[in-house]
Amino acid sequence: MHIAVTGGSGRLGRSVVRGLREAGLRVTSIDRTGSTDEQSVEADLTEPAQAAAILHKLRPDALVHLAAIAVPFSAPERTIFGVNTGMGFTVLEAAIEAGVTRILVASSPTVLGYGRPGWQPQSLPLDEHSEVQPHHAYALSKVVLEKMVSSFALAHPQTRLASFRPCYVVAPEEWQGAPTQQGHTIEERLASPELAAVSLFNYLDARDAASFVMAWLDADSAPSGRCYFVSAADVMAVTPPADLLSTYLPEIAHLSDQLSGNGSLFSIEAAAQDLGWAPTRSWRNQLPAAALERLGALTADPASTERTFH
Numbered sequence: 001m002h003i004a005v006t007g008g009s010g011r012l013g014r015s016v017v018r019g020l021r022e023a024g025l026r027v028t029s030i031d032r033t034g035s036t037d038e039q040s041v042e043a044d045l046t047e048p049a050q051a052a053a054i055l056h057k058l059r060p061d062a063l064v065h066l067a068a069i070a071v072p073f074s075a076p077e078r079t080i081f082g083v084n085t086g087m088g089f090t091v092l093e094a095a096i097e098a099g100v101t102r103i104l105v106a107s108s109p110t111v112l113g114y115g116r117p118g119w120q121p122q123s124l125p126l127d128e129h130s131e132v133q134p135h136h137a138y139a140l141s142k143v144v145l146e147k148m149v150s151s152f153a154l155a156h157p158q159t160r161l162a163s164f165r166p167c168y169v170v171a172p173e174e175w176q177g178a179p180t181q182q183g184h185t186i187e188e189r190l191a192s193p194e195l196a197a198v199s200l201f202n203y204l205d206a207r208d209a210a211s212f213v214m215a216w217l218d219a220d221s222a223p224s225g226r227c228y229f230v231s232a233a234d235v236m237a238v239t240p241p242a243d244l245l246s247t248y249l250p251e252i253a254h255l256s257d258q259l260s261g262n263g264s265l266f267s268i269e270a271a272a273q274d275l276g277w278a279p280t281r282s283w284r285n286q287l288p289a290a291a292l293e294r295l296g297a298l299t300a301d302p303a304s305t306e307r308t309f310h
């Protein structure tokens with residue numbers, strides 16, 4: 001199977017490309033940022049003519065669309081919305097035209113709107129039925145992309161499509177101390193819970209994101225047009241989240257009794273049921289022992305990382 005990955009030079013894309021190649025698949029990265037990799041193509045995918053020409057030439061079996069302005073407020077709001085939605089439509093249209101039969105598109109958990117003062121989910125853990133409440137252009141662009149995916153799925157039944165919401169992506173080198181996308185290290189993120197509280201302690205090892213992509217590509221009987229949360233099984237916190245809400249997220253602390261253990265606040269049941277996918281990496285099995293010791297997490301009961309919602 002030949003897979004084209006847009007945004008393959010990015011934080012998430014590099015691990016997805018590597019993971020798919022390690023699984024023996026032929027992968028071509030398409031990115032605006034060049035790569036020395038001979039199986040990469042440099043292109044600006046906001047340009048319809050470029051997108052159409054490349055996909056027509058490559059004619060991949062599957063397309064994984066990751067390219068985006070990936071950080072909220074990193075450009076003017078109008079630019080983020082325009083680039084992400086415009087490029088999404090351009091890439092999807094070109095892929096359908098080129099005969100691609102599987103298309104997977106990156107959305108974001110931020111569609112739910114957490115981080116806004118007064119934000120209230122109806123229940124925890126959050127899942128694909130939780131209300132979307134975007135409050136900035138990045139999140140809104142991802143809501144539109146999800147709708148675009150379900151719309152293309154209706155219009156093109158010969159192609160299987162889905163979107164996915166990867167949680168805060170941790171690249172492999174970040175477990176060893178490389179800075180995360182917000183500049184601090186993972187150990188600092190765990191030592192200062194306010195850093196991860198703004199995103200509800202969510203995270204995902206980039207290699208588990210790659211295994212999700214492979215599971216979705218393989219799942220020929222999975223329904224088209226769906227959206228999936230993709231998260232680590234546990235929270236990025238040393239202390240169980242139910243004990244942290246009153247201090248760091250007081251507006252949703254009344255939902256603490258809906259949580260137990262160290263399970264993620266984002267349900268991955270849909271991906272488990274449709275695709276048989278489950279993450280295998282946790283900060284508890286990825287951080288070096290010295291870092292776990294400094295965090296006082298070395299003696300933690302491994303069973304406490306299991307998802308124990310009620």
Ligand SMILES: NC(=O)c1ccc[n+]([C@@H]2O[C@H](COP(=O)([O-])OP(=O)(O)OC[C@H]3O[C@@H](n4cnc5c(N)ncnc54)[C@H](O)[C@@H]3O)[C@@H](O)[C@H]2O)c1
Pocket residue numbers: 006007008009010011012013030031032033043044045046065066067068069070071087106107108109165166167168169170181
């Ligand atoms: N990193 C996260 O924690 C996270 C969380 C949720 C969702 N996502 C989504 O996952 C995807 C990948 O995120 P990331 O963290 O790897 O971002 P990133 O910024 O590291 O990578 C994005 C890549 O897209 C490329 N790109 C941007 N505009 C392009 C264009 N016009 N033409 C061609 N390529 C273009 C960039 O050059 C870059 O290599 C994005 O859609 C992002 O919104 C990421």
